[in-house]
Amino acid sequence: MNAKTFLALLARDAHVARRNFLPLLLQTLLQPMLLVFVLGRVLTSSGMMPLAYKSMLLPGIIALSMLLAGIQAVAMPLIAEFQFTKEIEDRLLAPIEIEWVAIEKVLSGMIQALLAGLVVLPAAWLMVGKGVALQLGHPIEFLAVTLLVALLSSAVGLSLGCSIGQTQIGLMFSLVLAPMIFFGCTYYPWSALASFPVLRRVVLANPIVYASEGLRASLVPQFPHLPTLAIFGALICFDLFFLLFGLNRFRRKAVS
Amino acid sequence: MPLGVRTEDLRKVYTTPPPVARGPGVAVPFRFRRGDRKPKIEIVALDGLSLDVAPGELFGLLGPNGAGKSTIVGVLTTRVRPTAGRAWIGDHDVWSDGVAVKRRIGVVPQRPNLDFSLTAREILLFHGAYFGMPAAERASRATELLDRFRLTDRADQLAVGFSGGMLQRLSIARAMVHDPEVLFLDEPSAGLDPQTRLLLWETVREYHGRGRTIVLTTHNMDEADALCDRVAIVDHGKLIALGPPAELKRSVPGGFVIRLQVQPRPVSLLRQLERMQGVTQARPVEESGIDLYADRGGPLVPEIVNLALLERVAIHDVHISEPSLENLFLHHTGRSLRD
Numbered sequence: 001m002n003a004k005t006f007l008a009l010l011a012r013d014a015h016v017a018r019r020n021f022l023p024l025l026l027q028t029l030l031q032p033m034l035l036v037f038v039l040g041r042v043l044t045s046s047g048m049m050p051l052a053y054k055s056m057l058l059p060g061i062i063a064l065s066m067l068l069a070g071i072q073a074v075a076m077p078l079i080a081e082f083q084f085t086k087e088i089e090d091r092l093l094a095p096i097e098i099e100w101v102a103i104e105k106v107l108s109g110m111i112q113a114l115l116a117g118l119v120v121l122p123a124a125w126l127m128v129g130k131g132v133a134l135q136l137g138h139p140i141e142f143l144a145v146t147l148l149v150a151l152l153s154s155a156v157g158l159s160l161g162c163s164i165g166q167t168q169i170g171l172m173f174s175l176v177l178a179p180m181i182f183f184g185c186t187y188y189p190w191s192a193l194a195s196f197p198v199l200r201r202v203v204l205a206n207p208i209v210y211a212s213e214g215l216r217a218s219l220v221p222q223f224p225h226l227p228t229l230a231i232f233g234a235l236i237c238f239d240l241f242f243l244l245f246g247l248n249r250f251r252r253k254a255v256s
Numbered sequence: 257m258p259l260g261v262r263t264e265d266l267r268k269v270y271t272t273p274p275p276v277a278r279g280p281g282v283a284v285p286f287r288f289r290r291g292d293r294k295p296k297i298e299i300v301a302l303d304g305l306s307l308d309v310a311p312g313e314l315f316g317l318l319g320p321n322g323a324g325k326s327t328i329v330g331v332l333t334t335r336v337r338p339t340a341g342r343a344w345i346g347d348h349d350v351w352s353d354g355v356a357v358k359r360r361i362g363v364v365p366q367r368p369n370l371d372f373s374l375t376a377r378e379i380l381l382f383h384g385a386y387f388g389m390p391a392a393e394r395a396s397r398a399t400e401l402l403d404r405f406r407l408t409d410r411a412d413q414l415a416v417g418f419s420g421g422m423l424q425r426l427s428i429a430r431a432m433v434h435d436p437e438v439l440f441l442d443e444p445s446a447g448l449d450p451q452t453r454l455l456l457w458e459t460v461r462e463y464h465g466r467g468r469t470i471v472l473t474t475h476n477m478d479e480a481d482a483l484c485d486r487v488a489i490v491d492h493g494k495l496i497a498l499g500p501p502a503e504l505k506r507s508v509p510g511g512f513v514i515r516l517q518v519q520p521r522p523v524s525l526l527r528q529l530e531r532m533q534g535v536t537q538a539r540p541v542e543e544s545g546i547d548l549y550a551d552r553g554g555p556l557v558p559e560i561v562n563l564a565l566l567e568r569v570a571i572h573d574v575h576i577s578e579p580s581l582e583n584l585f586l587h588h589t590g591r592s593l594r595d
């Protein structure tokens with residue numbers, strides 16, 4: 001590995017992200033803010049949802065924002081750059097092993113996912129209004145979950161970005177990401193699926209479940225959540241799986 | 257210390273369509289293998305190709321579209337994995353020592369693959385950074401190259417809005433930022449206006465003059481002829497002929513074409529011309545022209561004039577074409593380069 005080249009690649013991504021700062025910020029903030037307003041504010045103040053739902057919702061929204069930010073930061077440029085323009089070639093020709101070009105993308109996606117979490121957490125907290133009971137009793141656990149969720153998002157981004165073509169981006173969102181998000185325990189805890197015994201087991205194959213439940217376990221441990229050990233185990237396994245799968249796809253796509 | 261480039265029995269068979277469309281008129285032979293459940297595409301792009309480019313040489317790969325030129329460049333620049341065979345840049349095996357190879361080469365691809373999220377200057381600056389150049393050095397290098405390639409006034413605009421010629425110039429500038437020991441140019445003059453083409457040729461010659469090794473592909477005989485120390489003619493992934501352009505051209509019998517404009521054009525004259533020593537064919541062209549295919553040019557003219565006088569034919573014009581690589585390609589493959 002060539003540190004200078006790696007840092008230069010990272011600097012390039014940072015530079016491009018800085019140039020697109022405003023659209024990126026809006027893209028990151030808008031959807032979670034709308035969700036938080038409707039679910040956390042309108043439904044709770046009208047009495048259709050209990051006030052405690054606010055605290056339940058927030059970790060799920062943060063998980064969702066981080067996942068979307070990381071996936072988009074990695075998948076979208078990769079899909080575009082592997083297409084007709086072959087823009088990625090100038091980085092594939094940089095004096096560094098091509099796997100490191102992919103790892104740099106993953107790291108840059110992780111950073112963007114963490115920043116998204118960092119922006120959405122206070123904004124959503126403000127938006128949802130009074131009555132949120134977040135606890136940061138386990139800061140190390142919280143940090144570890146956040147890092148694993150960030151890695152999950154950009155590793156999934158790498159896998160998707162190297163697997164689908166430009167024409168399938170719409171399908172990726174509607175057929176892959178939307179069901180994963182809705183069955184990802186983002187708007188409800190896993191325990192809420194108690195009356196759906198089959199679904200309850202099926203969703204365990206969805207990595208987003210562990211992201212949402214993980215943030216719930218570390219931010220609002222007073223609510224029921226999956227066992228912490230299971231969350232960490234699953235997140236680590238999914239992270240490794242998507243990272244290795246994505247790297248393999250990247251390698252195949254980069255060299256003909 | 258200039259580096260050589262070597263390939264040994266390179267073979268590349270694509271089982272999916274080649275990822276880079278090779279421009280218009282792709283003419284790769286492919287066949288369907290029957291018997292499999294799904295018909296499988298097999299495109300033989302390189303068929304046992306061995307080349308040896310000397311250090312400091314300006315080497316040309318000449319061939320029609322789909323001959324395998326871009327695949328050779330792809331293999332030598334670590335972007336295409338050969339099905340069999342090996343390749344080296346200097347002493348570095350392209351496949352097992354890719355990073356060392358990438359450090360020593362610059363690549364101008366057939367189609368500009370510039371980083372469209374960046375401005376022209378940033379493209380050069382980041383390229384320098386990828387190669388570990390110090391900030392001050394890459395800044396001055398970028399300014400110098402932008403100036404040289406007449407891009408200074410658009411330097412701080414995003415490259416995505418550039419014209420084709422500008423993108424090509426920027427591609428060439430980018431390949432030269434880190435001063436590579438071996439420069440690969442894949443169809444560098446395709447789509448360039450004559451002025452820019454001359455700038456490109458001058459740049460290539462100057463770079464070569466500094467002792468750098470250059471490998472360029474082209475389907476333009478004039479370009480190969482004007483620039484290259486040696487030319488390899490490639491077709492269907494095989495080496496057809498190899499040598500300095502002048503020597504290659506001499507190797508074709510009847511490489512000269514003498515075009516006469518005569519008035520009138522009796523058949524008897526055509527017959528007599530064809531019987532001349534050194535003439536392989538006399539062919540009537542257009543209304544009043546005759547093309548003589550011959551192994552000499554000027555030395556035949558007095559005899560032609562004598563024959564014409566005897567036949568009471570007036571010669572209005574004589575034009576002698578030197579043997580060309582085009583004729584050579586025709587001679588070896590039976591096809592024109594432009595087919």
